[in-house]
Amino acid sequence: MWVVKLGGSLCTDALLPDWLALLGQLGGGRVALVCGGGTLADEVRSLQGRWQVGDLSAHNMAVLAMVQNAYLLHGLNPALQPVCREVDVLPTLRRGGVALWMPLELLRDQCDATTNWDVTSDSIALGLAQRLNAERLVVIKSCQVDEQLSLEALVAHEVLDRNFAAQARQSGMPIDLLSREQGGEMKSLLLQGCRAH
Template sequence: MWVVKISGSLNRDALLPLWLELMAQLGGGRVTIVCGGGSFAEEARLAHAHWRFDHNLPAHNMAVLAMAQAAYLALGLEPRLRLAVSEASVRQILRAGHTALWLPLELLRDRPDAETSGSVTSDSIALDLAGRLNAEHLVLVKSGAMDPTATVSELSGVGVLHRSFESVARRVGFPIDVVHSDDLPRMRALLHGDTKPITAA
């Protein structure tokens, strides 16, 4: 089973429907998509900055809802995907031969905890989900400039990935690939097993 995190920066990109189509075509039975919040999350950040909430809990819940909005956007663009609201529903969807689309509402909190810290990102949420699902592979789809041969450590060093992501990624037992959004052929090759992944390092 694979987890594929699609950056929220693609939410207004013409490539997004192509990525979702690829996941629906080749990901049935093995891929779970996690969507970044993108412009939905940016609006939440602006509101937090403007009103200066005295704790992170509301901002965390707003960010989770931003990811949920992005998931519904993905579903609107690719109706063959199936919304999954829990680990059990992910497994059920995959067993039925479909591609799962993570709706992270279980991450909403009514009191602060470790998950509501400012260091939790949509990438780290995808990494955590991959761990809980015993995934074989995590792929992060990014749109910013980056070296396609760089390791997770190197990408963290230049700001493509958050430092908190790198520290957790070092401890996981599955490979992690970071793929540029322009490189659909690489993703297709990965799903066909044609190339070697970059392991978390």
Template sequence: MWIVKIGGSLNTHPLLQEWLALLTECGGGRVILVCGGGAFADAVRHAQAHWRISDLSAHNMAVLAMAQTAYLMHGLNPALQLTRSRADIHRVLHKGQTALWLPFELQRKRASDRTNWDVTSDSIALDLALSLNAERLVLVKSCAIDPTLSLSELGEQGIVDQRFGALSEGAAFPIDVVHCAEVGRVRALLLGGGRYVA
């Protein structure tokens, strides 16, 4: 089982449809797609800055921003199967399809160390990968990636969120941070592995 997180900066990118096609054609039975918030999350940041609402309120709005992007992805490629729970995810993968995660379960009534902008969809995708004992986590970005940098250094540069490096310590699976032009590389990785086994 793989988690592939597509950054919200790809929401209007010309390669987006190619990525979605790859994940449905080669990721069936294996891939769970997690979406970044993109412009929807930027609108949350703007609203919080304007109205000074709490981080908890902004967190819950940002979760909805991720869901909006997921609905966008589904609209572009209806072969992606919307899922709301772990049970949904397992059902979709067992059917040989690609799961598209709606993260509504992450909405919170109380603030915590995870309900702020230090933890974004990158770390949320990592949390999902850890909880599902994933084989691999792939983060797809629209910016250039220096392959010599550690995950913590990528956090310092703002390519992944600030908490990602620490949260990834001890992960039992490879984590790839790739540029969106590396569709072929990820295709080769996907074709090199098997299908979902519970």
């Protein structure tokens, strides 16, 4: 079982349908798909800055941005199967589907260690992968990803959120970072379980 995190910025990218078709065709029974908040989450940051609302409100708004984008993905590819509870991910995969996670369970009534901008959808996807004991996490970014850079360097370059590298070190699972143009790499991963070279 794999968790695939699709960057929210891809929700306005012409390649989005191709990515969804690939994951829908080859990810059945294996992939739990997580979508980032993208421009909707960017608007949350802007509104928080304008009105100075607390991190708890911003966190809940950003989680709902992820949910809205997941509905977009489902609208574009109805074969993706929405799941609102983590416990429903594995049963969906056992039925041969691609589980499209709607992270409503992450809405909070009180602040905790995750209700801040150090933890964005990248770390949220990694957390899901850890809780589900996934074999692999694949993070698909709209920007170029330099494969020579460490996770710490990618955090420093703001490709990944500030929490990601430390959390990844604890996970022990393989993590692949792909850019928007690397659909062929993703196809090789799904077919062979390894990176194409």
